[in-house]
Amino acid sequence: MTISAKAERTEAVSELKRSLILAAARRVFESEGLDRASIRAIAREAGYTAGAIYFYFPSKEAIYGAILQELIGRLVESVERAVVDAKKPEQRFQLATLAFFDFFAEDPRDLDFGFYLFGGGMRPHGISREADAALNESLLRSLAPVSEAARQCGFDADEARACAASAFAHAVGLLLLKHTRRIRIFALEPRVLMEMYAQSVAIQFEGRCKTMAV
Amino acid sequence: MTISAKAERTEAVSELKRSLILAAARRVFESEGLDRASIRAIAREAGYTAGAIYFYFPSKEAIYGAILQELIGRLVESVERAVVDAKKPEQRFQLATLAFFDFFAEDPRDLDFGFYLFGGGMRPHGISREADAALNESLLRSLAPVSEAARQCGFDADEARACAASAFAHAVGLLLLKHTRRIRIFALEPRVLMEMYAQSVAIQFEGRCKTMAV
Amino acid sequence: MTISAKAERTEAVSELKRSLILAAARRVFESEGLDRASIRAIAREAGYTAGAIYFYFPSKEAIYGAILQELIGRLVESVERAVVDAKKPEQRFQLATLAFFDFFAEDPRDLDFGFYLFGGGMRPHGISREADAALNESLLRSLAPVSEAARQCGFDADEARACAASAFAHAVGLLLLKHTRRIRIFALEPRVLMEMYAQSVAIQFEGRCKTMAV
Amino acid sequence: MTISAKAERTEAVSELKRSLILAAARRVFESEGLDRASIRAIAREAGYTAGAIYFYFPSKEAIYGAILQELIGRLVESVERAVVDAKKPEQRFQLATLAFFDFFAEDPRDLDFGFYLFGGGMRPHGISREADAALNESLLRSLAPVSEAARQCGFDADEARACAASAFAHAVGLLLLKHTRRIRIFALEPRVLMEMYAQSVAIQFEGRCKTMAV
DNA sequence: TATGAATGAGTATTCATTCAT
DNA sequence: TATGAATGAATACTCATTCAT
Numbered sequence: 001m002t003i004s005a006k007a008e009r010t011e012a013v014s015e016l017k018r019s020l021i022l023a024a025a026r027r028v029f030e031s032e033g034l035d036r037a038s039i040r041a042i043a044r045e046a047g048y049t050a051g052a053i054y055f056y057f058p059s060k061e062a063i064y065g066a067i068l069q070e071l072i073g074r075l076v077e078s079v080e081r082a083v084v085d086a087k088k089p090e091q092r093f094q095l096a097t098l099a100f101f102d103f104f105a106e107d108p109r110d111l112d113f114g115f116y117l118f119g120g121g122m123r124p125h126g127i128s129r130e131a132d133a134a135l136n137e138s139l140l141r142s143l144a145p146v147s148e149a150a151r152q153c154g155f156d157a158d159e160a161r162a163c164a165a166s167a168f169a170h171a172v173g174l175l176l177l178k179h180t181r182r183i184r185i186f187a188l189e190p191r192v193l194m195e196m197y198a199q200s201v202a203i204q205f206e207g208r209c210k211t212m213a214v
Numbered sequence: 215m216t217i218s219a220k221a222e223r224t225e226a227v228s229e230l231k232r233s234l235i236l237a238a239a240r241r242v243f244e245s246e247g248l249d250r251a252s253i254r255a256i257a258r259e260a261g262y263t264a265g266a267i268y269f270y271f272p273s274k275e276a277i278y279g280a281i282l283q284e285l286i287g288r289l290v291e292s293v294e295r296a297v298v299d300a301k302k303p304e305q306r307f308q309l310a311t312l313a314f315f316d317f318f319a320e321d322p323r324d325l326d327f328g329f330y331l332f333g334g335g336m337r338p339h340g341i342s343r344e345a346d347a348a349l350n351e352s353l354l355r356s357l358a359p360v361s362e363a364a365r366q367c368g369f370d371a372d373e374a375r376a377c378a379a380s381a382f383a384h385a386v387g388l389l390l391l392k393h394t395r396r397i398r399i400f401a402l403e404p405r406v407l408m409e410m411y412a413q414s415v416a417i418q419f420e421g422r423c424k425t426m427a428v
Numbered sequence: 429m430t431i432s433a434k435a436e437r438t439e440a441v442s443e444l445k446r447s448l449i450l451a452a453a454r455r456v457f458e459s460e461g462l463d464r465a466s467i468r469a470i471a472r473e474a475g476y477t478a479g480a481i482y483f484y485f486p487s488k489e490a491i492y493g494a495i496l497q498e499l500i501g502r503l504v505e506s507v508e509r510a511v512v513d514a515k516k517p518e519q520r521f522q523l524a525t526l527a528f529f530d531f532f533a534e535d536p537r538d539l540d541f542g543f544y545l546f547g548g549g550m551r552p553h554g555i556s557r558e559a560d561a562a563l564n565e566s567l568l569r570s571l572a573p574v575s576e577a578a579r580q581c582g583f584d585a586d587e588a589r590a591c592a593a594s595a596f597a598h599a600v601g602l603l604l605l606k607h608t609r610r611i612r613i614f615a616l617e618p619r620v621l622m623e624m625y626a627q628s629v630a631i632q633f634e635g636r637c638k639t640m641a642v
Numbered sequence: 643m644t645i646s647a648k649a650e651r652t653e654a655v656s657e658l659k660r661s662l663i664l665a666a667a668r669r670v671f672e673s674e675g676l677d678r679a680s681i682r683a684i685a686r687e688a689g690y691t692a693g694a695i696y697f698y699f700p701s702k703e704a705i706y707g708a709i710l711q712e713l714i715g716r717l718v719e720s721v722e723r724a725v726v727d728a729k730k731p732e733q734r735f736q737l738a739t740l741a742f743f744d745f746f747a748e749d750p751r752d753l754d755f756g757f758y759l760f761g762g763g764m765r766p767h768g769i770s771r772e773a774d775a776a777l778n779e780s781l782l783r784s785l786a787p788v789s790e791a792a793r794q795c796g797f798d799a800d801e802a803r804a805c806a807a808s809a810f811a812h813a814v815g816l817l818l819l820k821h822t823r824r825i826r827i828f829a830l831e832p833r834v835l836m837e838m839y840a841q842s843v844a845i846q847f848e849g850r851c852k853t854m855a856v
Numbered sequence: 857t858a859t860g861a862a863t864g865a866g867t868a869t870t871c872a873t874t875c876a877t
Numbered sequence: 878t879a880t881g882a883a884t885g886a887a888t889a890c891t892c893a894t895t896c897a898t
Binding site: 652656659690691692693694697 | 880881882883884885886
């Protein structure tokens, strides 16, 4: 048992160090931007030498991936928390959609990473197939409240997924506009536009729900 | 006349080579991604030495600019052509929105550049302030049919702009999903989703128009 | 004779063009500095294409050489003009030495070239052996008034050459100090130092002359 | 102690490598000239890859700086050592002046750098303002024995500085002649000319000293 | 004689990654 | 586990020179 206990202990220590490096990486990404964040910079921030990082992550891209995983975990949590108290499905839809939007709108750092995530497919960024699958799953999970709300209003599975995909697309599009500041050419607040979208869909939901009740 | 003819000929040849380099650049951007597209890579693809490129373009950014210019020109043209025969405003809205979507959906090469265009502000990609302003203007122009249709249905200027911005955002979001292939997790066709969005907005337009008529 | 006349004419035209290019080169060297003066820049200034320059000069270094030749020609002239009216040898010595100094002190452009000339031997700058010999000869000629003055005071050939070499060295050293602005650390005027040197040597000359007379 | 010993050892090794790179740099500067001495060339000479150099020096200019620093340190030392035993001021003047001359005359490698040093101001070679100021100060220090000797003979501060500046200029001019081999046209030994200059000034010093004594 | 096109070697610096210790 | 050293490829851009036309 001693050996096993020791192994466990070192494992735990290793895991902690890993997370400390990730935290350092996030700090560097935040302050320097994605492009400027070199392995050396991350290592320095974490109090390590560049080479040491490779004991915890096989590559720079792996660090990106790990941060993304954590990011999307927070996203799921954030969306779920937003709908926890709401009962009416159309309300749940609205809250979930806006929570998704707000999550990225509030923190530009996350947004940058989010686009890296969404844009990850454009070119192979070095994210492994499994990691990518995991990201997809998490993404779906973050949108689960949205599609569930649709189901509750009587939409079929296909329609529910369409609702989720559309809400996602709309949010992402507006976030892009906001982030690139091209929203300025419209002289409009992206948050307001997102609310308008959520509400107009919610009204459709309501209509459905009533029909169902009848 | 001989001199002029000769000058004209060499000018034409030079222009052709310029466009061949641009085509090569597009190919490289497509296959390697924007970040990886170095002058050397472009030159290699075009069958040139790196230095030779500078005979045709003063800088790498100038190449970006030339491609973007041409791209957005085609976009504007494409959207305008789509609505040319439509009379009813709600129809014009639908056609314009879908044309915008289709333009990028059809050619992934353009889409990549489109994201560069839309995303140009995320990080400084070296686009000059004026070039950026020009892009914004062109972008607005490409969406003009959309907002004009809204005006014709009785929406005020603010609302019309909101319509354009939302349509733009929705299209961009779906294109992102399509391009990154994350749309797969929804098992839906992005084109269909775009149509649904366009139609649902068009219906709202129709309601307005009737009200107005009354 | 016609053929010969024609050849002569084209020869003259060619020579003229050569000198026009040299003038352009001087202008570029002046405004851009030695490092920045590229063949292309010179060609542009002269209204030519880079390639055309090679019909008149075999290399960039050859242009340097030609400018140096002309420069040193003006130097010789300048020194000779300075002593033309002086009769007494010690006066001739002073005037010649100061003229040498002033020639470079007055025009920083010439000075830059002068150092290029003097420094030409440090590394092979592409000046041909003959060109270099010609430069040496011209240099000696520019110092001829100095050594001749010494001879007239009764110094032997060796001593006369030593006078010339020393005056040359002193002038060059001061010019270097002036040009690099390191003279500032001494808080002294280089021209004044040069005068002091010339005078102190002139006094020695005077002593000799008198001795001789006796 | 082991840790400390190890750290010390690696530190020493690192320092050695640094000095080997500097030596290689000096060799390259000598054989290729300052302009042609690229980081790559230095690295090659030192048996390194270009990138590896940056492990030891932050920039090319830092290499220049390090070499200059060391060079001028040796110069000051050399001049001071030369006068250490001499008592009479005119003798100190002669010894210091000749030591200054000899320092550069003996090692052409140093001379090249010396010209870089003295000539640093001609064109911006990338020397920082502070580095330049430090060089000026060191330069003055190397000439201190010269001006002090003058003061001891009764010259005032201005005159003493003039003596130093003149000696410096004369030495530099002769070194330039020697180095460029243009001294050949005078068929004289530069060392002899330097001795003559030093002696003639020393005689003037002597006169002054006696006057003072009286 | 002159052009326009093209080359190829060159510049300093950065960085992800590897590996002996 | 961690370091320090090292690599090699990459970056945009410049320039003297050559050559077919």
